[in-house]
Amino acid sequence: MTFSMRRFQAIVQKEWKDAIKNPQVLLMAAMPIMFTLLFQRMGMEAGILLSMPILFVLSMTAAFVQASMVSEEKEKHTLRVLMLSPASAIEILFGKSFITMLISIVVVAISVVVVGPTLTMDYLWLVLMFLLALIMFIAIGTIIGLISRTVQETSISGLPVLLIFMVGPMFAPMLKNEFLETIVSYLPTDHLIHALTEITKGNGFSAIQGDFLNILIWTALSIPACLIIYRKRRFD
Amino acid sequence: MENIIEVKQLMKSFGSKTALKHIEFNVRKGEIFGFLGPSGSGKTTTIKILTSQLTLSAGEVHVFGKDITRTKDFSHLNRIGILTDNSGLYERLSVYDNLELFCKLYDVPLKRIDEVLGEVNLLQDKKALVKQLSKGMRQRVTLARALLHKPDLLFLDEPTSALDPKNTLHIHDSLRKLNAAGTTIFLTTHDMSEAEQLCDRIAFIHEGEISALDTPQNLRLMYSDHSITVVTEHNGKEIIVQDAAGIEKINEYMVNGQLQSIHSNEPTLGDIFVKLTGGNLQ
Known part of the structure; x- marks a missing residue:
């Protein structure tokens, strides 16, 4: 089946109407901006200050x-109805992800404006890494949503995993546990923070190429994993 | 007559449990086919296989002449409408927004929304949010959605289970009109009078096997004990078997002017099901 822009737009339009009435989405969009404003008053340096909203957004x-959103579609049996319509798996997944991606980008952009770092050309690499990481996290979110049977189950099973991605890079060094630090060193969020710190220090791409490769591998693995699980778990 | 659905030796197992035991049936073009059975008898499993939501373990299934067990092209689903207990709606969206999405997915003009809402008696509620609707109203919205693209084949799983009598009659009328316009309907229901009123043919399924399949009239005749109930002036209600002695007795009542009413005793579809399975339909 060919990709239909009409069907994709229909799903995006539905997702938008649904998202702006969903308090959970609005709260999750507002919180990173609120944190950025709060931490800015504490006088943190730009690299660390920016890493917080970025990790939270991802x-x-x-x-x-x-x-x-995915587990709600399963719980309310709407994903089944979508799957039985002419919409293809790709159209549904892209349509569902588009609004999440758009909100995430807008929230990070607002956070960047709030922090106000001196932007250089090297930030383009950082933007690219963020976009790759965003795709990867949306794929992971989709996987968690597909595996969960209900929205509540998403919080129970998915939240701990996502918290490890978010707070792991911040707290692992404090725990001084070599095993934990090794695991965290493979996380894409750890590499994103490292890249952010390097770029804000004025270093170029050569200082972050390892970080870039790590995020690229995570993204490349998460997309097929998401598609495979989608095909297996799409019907509630 | 052309068959829209052909099922041959269909078997489905879930682990060690066999849900469908080599069932066979055809659904003819333009008919309303009733598929009746108690909970857990295999109705939903059959619908899921026919609509490509489940794979089968053995057998053959053709829908619109296409062997759906050996195809990766699911374009035939575009000609199908489905209403089941599990047909969900987007609760934060309005009735109109829910239908608008599917109009766009099926490439149907938006003016069709008002037509289908009229058919299910919900036109005045099109701006209402789905979360504010009663269960019966939601069921009518899902039916409206199933009708949006004028499907050639409609699967209805308990379409009137949550509706009041007035709306049930309205839906029955809509289904008859739809059927008259050429839509083939595959109906499962617990409501025997609904099956009797709507269905051209009925299959009873029990423990994964089809125990009877025919028109409602033929089924009733097939399982009738051929007795007659007469009501007479002096004796009241009396059941008479149709043999020589019984016929002579009825003649006698008629000659003497005692006969007040006479009815053949045909079993209801519920009676037939109990006879076939030893259980009831609930």
Whole structure:
């Protein structure tokens, strides 16, 4: 089946109408901006200050919201109805992800404006890494949503996983546990923070190429994993 | 007559449990086919296989002449409408917004929304949010959605189970009109009078096997004990078997002017099901 822009737009339009009436989505979009404003008053340096809304957006605004939206479709049996319509798996997944992605990008953009770092050309690499990580987190959110049977189950099973991605890079060094630090060193969020710190220090792409490769691998693995699980778990 | 659905030796197992035991039936083009059975008898499993939501373990299933067990092209689903207990709605959206999405997915003009809402008696509620609707109203919205693209084949799983008598009659009228316009309907219901009123043919399924399949009239005749109930002036209600002695007795009542009423005793569909399975339909 060919990709239909008409069907994709119909799903995006539905997702938008649904998202703006969903308090969970609105809260998850507002919280990173509120945190940024709060931490800015504490006088943190730009790199660390920016890393907080970015990690929150990836784990919560993108992945957790996506997981909740997908599991809600399963719980309310609407995904089944969509699957039996002419919409293809790709149209449904892209349509569902588009609004999550758009909200996430807008929230990070507002956070960047609030923090106001001196932007250089090297930030383009950072933007690219963020977009790759965003795709990966939306794929992970979709997987969590497909595996969960209800929205509540998403919170129970998915939230701990996403929290590890979010707070792991921040707290693992404090725990001084070599095993934990090794695990966290493979997380894409750890690499994103490292890249952010390097770029804000004025270093170029050569300092972050390992981080870029890590996020690229995570993204490349998460998309097929998401499609496979979608085909297996799409019917509630 | 052309068959819209052909099922041959259909078997479905879930682990060690066999849900469907080599069932066979055809659904003819333009008919309303009733598929009746108690909970857990295999009705929903059959619908899920016919609509490609489940794969089968053995057998053959053709829908619109296409062997759906050996195809990766599911375009035939575009000609199908489905209403089941599990047909969900977007609760934060209005009735109109719910239907608008599917109009766009099926490439149907938006003016069709008002037509289907009229058919299910919900036109005045089109701006209402789905979460504010009663169960019966939601069921009518899902039916409206199933009708949006004028499907050639409609699967209805208990379409009137949550409706009041007035709306049930309204839906029955709509289904008859739809059927008269050429839509084939595959109906499951617990409501025997609904099956009797709507269905051209009925299959009883019990424990994964089809125990009877025919028109409602033929089924009643087939399982009738051929007795007659007469009401007479002096004796009141009396059941008489149709043999020589019984016929002579009725003649006698008629000659003497005692006969007040006479009815053949045909079993209801519910009676037939109990006879076939030893259980009831609930």
